[in-house]
Amino acid sequence: MVEDNDDIVSQVDEITIFPPVNAAADLTDEDSGAENDLTVNNLPASQLQAPVEIVIESNYDSYFSSDDNIPLSELQSQNTAASNKQKVKTKKRQMHYSWIKEDLKLPPTDFDSPTNSGITENPLELFSKFFDEEVIELILNQSNKYAQQKNRKANIAKQEVNAFIGVLILSGYMQVPRRKMFWEREKDCHNVIITEAITRDRFEYLFSNLHVCDNQQLDQGDKFAKLRPLSTLLNKKFMDNSSLEEMHSVDEAMVPYYGCHSCKQYIRGKPVRYGYKLWVGSTRLGYWNWFEPYQGASTNISENFSELGVGAGVVLEYAQALRKEWPDKKCHLFFDNFFTSIPLIEKLTDWNFYATGTVGENRLKDISLIDSKLIKKQRRGSYDYAKIVEQNIIAVKWHDNSVVSVCSNFSGVAPIHSVTRYSQKEKKNIQVQQPHLIQMYNTNMECRPL
Known part of the structure; x- marks a missing residue:
């Protein structure tokens, strides 16, 4: 233990x-x-x-x-097919590349100026774009179907579903120890808005029958099968209402949850440590375009991407959603070292995407960059770089608080930027050199969906 x-x-x-x-x-x-x-x-x-x-x-x-x-886990293959997939992954990771000391030139972009338009809708209109009639009908039909399967009255109405969702939203701002307290007569907990919208017993009836999927038609290989119709529909709504932007980030997000459930995750050091973990594709300012619940190696990722691993598969799923929405635009994806690998950036290059991400040194084999132990002894801001021969992919190693490696098919070292850092040794702010792709990464991963 x-x-x-x-x-x-x-x-x-x-x-x-x-x-x-x-x-x-x-x-x-x-x-x-x-x-x-x-x-x-x-x-x-x-x-x-x-x-x-x-x-x-x-x-x-x-x-x-x-x-x-x-x-640092070893997943034992469950069958011959899984074993063959593992062999493909190993073969992919053992690919060798030839590197040269050469920088990348900044390519042209399809985006001349920010395309965001000002928000003119009120909060209710914005919410209705995502939880529209189609979503409400899904909840209504499946909840009535579940009630009927349990020999209960299938008489839930559409306005009751709307009232139920409204109570859930309001309870996030006005919390009480028990939800039934909203209907009590004491002034310190009674809520007129809730009591006039729906009765306590009716709310409890909806709460006990709420469903978005038919339990008799569950996909046993999907651990989030009971929520899959809703998540698929919301992903469609998110993308339909998204504005066209160049910069996108892929990362993890936590949905807070402190109860007892097998899918709950714990991540040490995060603002939200307990809850459900989601893979999220978002714009630079944090608008969600796409999400996928995390369920380990069985995460709902296409088998076409399985040879690259779960992390790369998540990025490619989001890239595929962007390409379907905007087939002629060359977006730029940013992600951290859980996702980044040279085969992933090669795949995104083939798909006509730009990509930049931090990368672990164990994924940069046979590359002639300065050793991390040596670059740590150099002055802060030191860097080294190398480019794959006959490919527009560069790897840069940079010394700041620690040594970080970044790969990109968009930009390299030039132009060099000057950034301010506090020196613990000198007890003052100093100017540090920063390669351009590092600045690009910091700018577009600042508003990560966490």
């Missing part, structure tokens, strides 16, 4: 508990013990047998995010 080894516990950076294999089944995997007295002995066998990933803390790439290191 991890807790039996103090040396390991002190270095643990992230613990990911995968959902059990029956997470999409009709029977839930809730704890068997009392709700307020939870122990490991109360957990169901399906949860206790679920795999766990442990990420050991590392100082590498601490300039950006230490929790984005590749999980």
Whole structure:
């Protein structure tokens, strides 16, 4: 056990508990013990047998995010097909490249000026663009179908669904220990807006029957099958209402959740440490265009991208959604070292995308860049770079607080920028040289969806 080894516990950076294999089944995997007295002995066998990933803390790439290191887990192949996929991945990672000391030239862009238009809608109109009639009808039909399957009255009305969603939104701003307190008569908790919109018993009835998918037609291989119709529909709404922009980022986001559920994740050091983790594709200012719930190696990614791994598959899924929406525009994607690899940037280049991302040194084999131990001894702002022969892909290693490596098919070192950093040694601000692709990354990953 991890807790039996103090040396390991002190270095643990992230613990990911995968959902059990029956997470999409009709029977839930809730704890068997009392709700307020939870122990490991109360957990169901399906949860206790679920795999766990442990990420050991590392100082590498601490300039950006230490929790984005590749999980140190070994996934055992379940069948021959999975074994063959693993062989393809290994072969892909062992590809060798020839590198030369050459910089990239800034290419032309399809975007002359920002395309964002001012927001003229009020909050209700904006919300209705995403939770429109199609989404409300989905919730209404599936909730009535579930109530009928349970031999209950399938008489939920559309206005009740709207009122139910409104109560959920309002409860996020006006929190009470128990939701039934909104209907109590005491002045410190009674809410007139809620009581006039829907009765307590009717709200509880909707709460117990709320569904967006038919339980009799669940995909057993998808751990988020019960929410898949809603997430697919919302992704469509997000993209339909998105404005055309050049810069996009791909990262993880946490949906806060502190209850007991097998899909809940824990990420140490994040503003939101407990909750559901989502892969998110967003614009530079944080507008969500696309998201996919994280469920480990079985994340809903096309098999066409499986040879590149889950991280690269997430980026390619988002790139595919952008290409479908804007087939003639060359967007620029930014992502961190969990996703970045040379084969991924090659694939995005073939798809007519620009790409920039931090990359782990273990993914830059056979490259003639200065060793990280040596560049740390040089002055702050030192850098080295190399370009793949006959390809427009460059790798840059830069020394700031720590050593960071970045790959790109868009820009290289020039033009050099001067940035202000505080020197702990000199006890004052100093000017540090910064390559152009580093500045591009910092600018467009500042508003990550976290």
